[in-house]
Amino acid sequence: EAGVAQSPRYKIIEKRQSVAFWCNPISGHATLYWYQQILGQGPKLLIQFQNNGVVDDSQLPKDRFSAERLKGVDSTLKIQPAKLEDSAVYLCASRGTSGGYEQYFGPGTRLTVT
Amino acid sequence: AQSVTQLGSHLSVSEGALVLLRCNYSSSVPPYLFWYVQYPNQGLQLLLKYTTGATLVKGINGFEAEFKKSETSFHLTKPSAHMSDAAEYFCAVRPVGDSSYKLIFGSGTRLLVRP
Numbered sequence: 001e002a003g004v005a006q007s008p009r010y011k012i013i014e015k016r017q018s019v020a021f022w023c024n025p026i027s028g029h030a031t032l033y034w035y036q037q038i039l040g041q042g043p044k045l046l047i048q049f050q051n052n053g054v055v056d057d058s059q060l061p062k063d064r065f066s067a068e069r070l071k072g073v074d075s076t077l078k079i080q081p082a083k084l085e086d087s088a089v090y091l092c093a094s095r096g097t098s099g100g101y102e103q104y105f106g107p108g109t110r111l112t113v114t
Numbered sequence: 115a116q117s118v119t120q121l122g123s124h125l126s127v128s129e130g131a132l133v134l135l136r137c138n139y140s141s142s143v144p145p146y147l148f149w150y151v152q153y154p155n156q157g158l159q160l161l162l163k164y165t166t167g168a169t170l171v172k173g174i175n176g177f178e179a180e181f182k183k184s185e186t187s188f189h190l191t192k193p194s195a196h197m198s199d200a201a202e203y204f205c206a207v208r209p210v211g212d213s214s215y216k217l218i219f220g221s222g223t224r225l226l227v228r229p
Contacts, residue, residue: 004157009155031215033216040123040221040222041221041222042118042204042206042219042220042221042222043158043204043217043219044219045216045217045218048214048216055214056214056216091157091158093157093158095215102160102163103160103215103217105150105157105158105159106157107155107156107157108156108157110155
């Protein structure tokens with residue numbers, strides 16, 4: 001089966017600009033996660049969706065970050081305006097409801113804010 | 115709050131040597147425990163996991179980990195390192211009873227394998 005797809009793979013923007021990342025989860029996976037991985041740190045959960053509803057967004061900086069999953073499949077994470085400290089890899093993961101409840105990760109989008 | 119500590123941000127071993135990556139968790143109730151590997155410019159791949167049952171867990175690529183409740187540890191080992199094992203390794207926990215199944219990650223250990 002196809003894995004989690006993310007695009008773009010790399011993005012360089014200037015501070016105060018906006019940027020959007022796209023994620024397509026594994027087919028049939030109802031749960032989707034966005035993680036932020038800053039260099040030298042482990043991934044940190046930003047937001048979790050169950051179908052098209054938000055389960056947990058307690059760690060999402062809502063003044064600048066937003067995310068949506070309109071049809072319960074693809075998801076978009078947006079940053080507006082970007083700050084230097086947003087430079088990180090943004091990982092998308094999805095999880096099914098069987099097989100050990102494992103999260104499957106996409107390759108990530110590496111964002112550099114200059 | 116639940117946390118995960120990985121001792122050592124970097125580990126360098128010779129090819130063929132034992133690999134030992136350390137992970138400790140903070141919880142009075144043993145959580146579900148995971149080890150993930152991340153190769154350069156790739157996402158995370160599950161190596162192994164512990165939920166219940168046998169405390170010695172075998173994973174892919176010859177890795178295994180042992181859950182020790184008394185030490186709140188879940189160290190990852192491999193008897194003989196290969197060059198292809200060079201990557202970053204993350205320990206993660208999922209708190210028991212957390213219906214969101216979210217993972218809390220440690221800060222990672224980068225493994226370097228010397229020829």
